[in-house]
Amino acid sequence: MKNYEEILTDAGIEIPADKKDTIKKAMGENYKTVEDYNKASSARDKYKKDLEDVQTKLDGFKDIDVEDLKNQIATLTTDLNNEKTARAAEAKKAEIEKTVGTFLSGKKFVNALTEKSIKNSLIEELDKDSAKGKSIEDIFNGLITGEDGKQMENILADDVGSGKKAHFTTAFKGSGTGGTLTKDDFKKMSLDERIKLKTKDPELYKTLS
Structure with a gap:
């Protein structure tokens, strides 16, 4: 492809040397080559196609209830968080039950009913915020200790046959x-x-x- 100087030369027109820079600058500011034009046209066509594609995608959302979609997302997010919380609570409960089971395995109770009652109470106490900083031994001792500061009888098998009568709180x-x-x-x-x-x-x- 010929530039403007070659075209003028072929036509018998000679550009004075002192005018070449001025003409070159003016040509660059006011005219584009075919190559530049093709590049600009190609870019324009691409932008036009991209715009049409976006418009087509937007048209696909015309019948969608955006507010309903937002509510569904909010509900799913809440359900997911609740599920995570529930799983964490279950994992914590399982860990507490395992800890209590291991701890009580070395204890002998007067009967299964007593053991179950103490086990449930111990699990409940360990799950409270008030249990922080306390050992399971401390909490267990608190459960089997009466208001008089002495260990309540008829709980551990070692107390059976001691001949001591159980002391009742005012609740009884x-x-x-x-x-x-x-x-x-x-x-x-x-x-x-x-x-x-x-x-x-x-x-x-x-x-x-």
């Missing part, structure tokens, strides 16, 4: 003579209270039940 104070428990008092007890009563005084529990 009945309406009978001298504050003794009656069968009516027993009927009003919750399951947890009955378990505690059976743990502390199996004979009284048997009589009232």
Whole structure:
């Protein structure tokens, strides 16, 4: 492809040497070569096609409810977070149960009911924020220690046959003579209270039940 100087020379027109720079500058500012034109046209065609592609994609979203889509995303995000929280809670519970099981494996209880009650109470206490900084031994001792600071009887098998009578807290104070428990008092007890009563005084529990 010939440039403008070659074209003018072929036509018998000679550009004065002192005018070449001026003409070259003017030609560059006002005219483009075929190559430059083709490049510009190609870029323009590409932009046009890209715009049409984007418009086509946007047209595909015309019938979509954007607000509903946002709500679905929010719901899924919440469900995912809840699932993560639930899994973390389950993992924590499983770890606590394993720890309690290992700890209690070396303990001998008077019966399975007592062991189950203590185990559940220990798991519950370890899952509380108040358990931070405490050892499982400390929490266990707190569960089997009465208000008088002494270990409650009829919980661990070592206490059986000691001849000592269990001490009751005011929670077991009945309406009978001298504050003794009656069968009516027993009927009003919750399951947890009955378990505690059976743990502390199996004979009284048997009589009232």
